[in-house]
Amino acid sequence: MQLMKIEDEIKQPAFKDDFQKAYINLIFTAGWLQLRQSAKFKEYGLTLPQFNILRILRGQHPKPATVNLLIERMLDKTSNASRIVDKLETKQLVTRKVCPSNRRAVDIRITEAGLELLQRLDALMDSQHIGLHNLTPQEAAQLSALLDKVRD
Amino acid sequence: MQLMKIEDEIKQPAFKDDFQKAYINLIFTAGWLQLRQSAKFKEYGLTLPQFNILRILRGQHPKPATVNLLIERMLDKTSNASRIVDKLETKQLVTRKVCPSNRRAVDIRITEAGLELLQRLDALMDSQHIGLHNLTPQEAAQLSALLDKVRD
DNA sequence: TGCAAATATATGTACATACATTTAATGTTG
DNA sequence: CAACATTAAATGTATGTACATATATTTGCA
Numbered sequence: 001m002q003l004m005k006i007e008d009e010i011k012q013p014a015f016k017d018d019f020q021k022a023y024i025n026l027i028f029t030a031g032w033l034q035l036r037q038s039a040k041f042k043e044y045g046l047t048l049p050q051f052n053i054l055r056i057l058r059g060q061h062p063k064p065a066t067v068n069l070l071i072e073r074m075l076d077k078t079s080n081a082s083r084i085v086d087k088l089e090t091k092q093l094v095t096r097k098v099c100p101s102n103r104r105a106v107d108i109r110i111t112e113a114g115l116e117l118l119q120r121l122d123a124l125m126d127s128q129h130i131g132l133h134n135l136t137p138q139e140a141a142q143l144s145a146l147l148d149k150v151r152d
Numbered sequence: 153m154q155l156m157k158i159e160d161e162i163k164q165p166a167f168k169d170d171f172q173k174a175y176i177n178l179i180f181t182a183g184w185l186q187l188r189q190s191a192k193f194k195e196y197g198l199t200l201p202q203f204n205i206l207r208i209l210r211g212q213h214p215k216p217a218t219v220n221l222l223i224e225r226m227l228d229k230t231s232n233a234s235r236i237v238d239k240l241e242t243k244q245l246v247t248r249k250v251c252p253s254n255r256r257a258v259d260i261r262i263t264e265a266g267l268e269l270l271q272r273l274d275a276l277m278d279s280q281h282i283g284l285h286n287l288t289p290q291e292a293a294q295l296s297a298l299l300d301k302v303r304d
Numbered sequence: 305t306g307c308a309a310a311t312a313t314a315t316g317t318a319c320a321t322a323c324a325t326t327t328a329a330t331g332t333t334g
Numbered sequence: 335c336a337a338c339a340t341t342a343a344a345t346g347t348a349t350g351t352a353c354a355t356a357t358a359t360t361t362g363c364a
Contacts, residue, residue: 218312219312232314235315256311256312257312
């Protein structure tokens with residue numbers, strides 16, 4: 001069988017209702033996608049949160065971002081941007097400097113090396129191995145609409 | 153506006169295409185659901201992985217499970233079941249005993265206290281605050297079908 | 305039989321999340 | 335303007351993930 005239904009994936013025969021089934025399917029599928037993505041990214045020495053921070057910094061470039069701005073834009077708001085920036089700074093993919101106009105804040109900028117690395121990863125993200133290319137564009141749009149409704 | 157589209161949630165104006173948009177929406181929505189669930193469960197002193205392990209053990213009850221069986225059934229196969237069982241054992245929600253017929257393996261069983269806790273959490277999972285009850289049953293089924301196709 | 309391979313679990317390490325607390329700088333206001 | 339509150343970031347702690355390695359037991363087979 002090509003298509004593995006969620007029942008087969010997690011080896012449990014039945015769900016109580018379609019709500020429970022979709023819920024578990026959603027968590028499972030998101031984890032499945034992230035596992036594939038992080039495996040690919042490991043070859044480049046980046047974790048997923050590090051990649052996401054880098055993308056936000058590229059969006060700001062050449063303006064700096066503060067830790068606060070990173071937290072606002074991150075998919076997971078409660079995580080710890082400070083320590084992820086630590087790792088990126090060690091790899092010289094970002095710079096960190098006290099903000100001159102507000103010395104509580106820190107100006108974080110992506111470096112040239114960071115921009116170059118992101119460019120290589122962009123190609124990966126479009127590849128068959130990571131995206132949702134099993135869906136048609138219409139199905140992808142439909143999926144987005146359903147997910148928006150879940151969070152309503 | 154009631155319904156927050158994913159563009160608003162992550163404060164980025166546009167996506168490259170519907171694939172990228174659905175991808176980010178999927179990761180974001182799964183994280184959003186898990187954050188709500190774990191916040192509720194914290195009142196009961198359980199984390200999500202601990203809850204998932206307990207549910208598998210209830211499925212086996214009164215038979216024991218081994219660590220291997222837990223790993224097979226967990227949504228995330230590569231995580232560390234041993235240490236999650238450690239935490240559950242400390243809370244006296246499970247017991248751990250060397251398997252008599254194969255002394256490499258460990259028989260893990262859910263306790264009465266564990267079963268009682270799960271029963272209380274079942275009610276929570278059905279509540280408005282955690283499930284996908286913004287969808288109709290038809291939409292939930294449609295969501296599941298799309299997610300199965302994503303993983304195909 | 306004895307010894308290497310396989311199996312079951314546990315442990316170590318780097319990284320991340322979730323949340324509380326701390327430190328420093330800046331605002332606010334009586 | 336001094337005391338207090340607020341803000342920005344960093345740090346501490348418990349938990350979990352991902353992966354490599356270690357330890358003990360069992361299996362297989364020369």
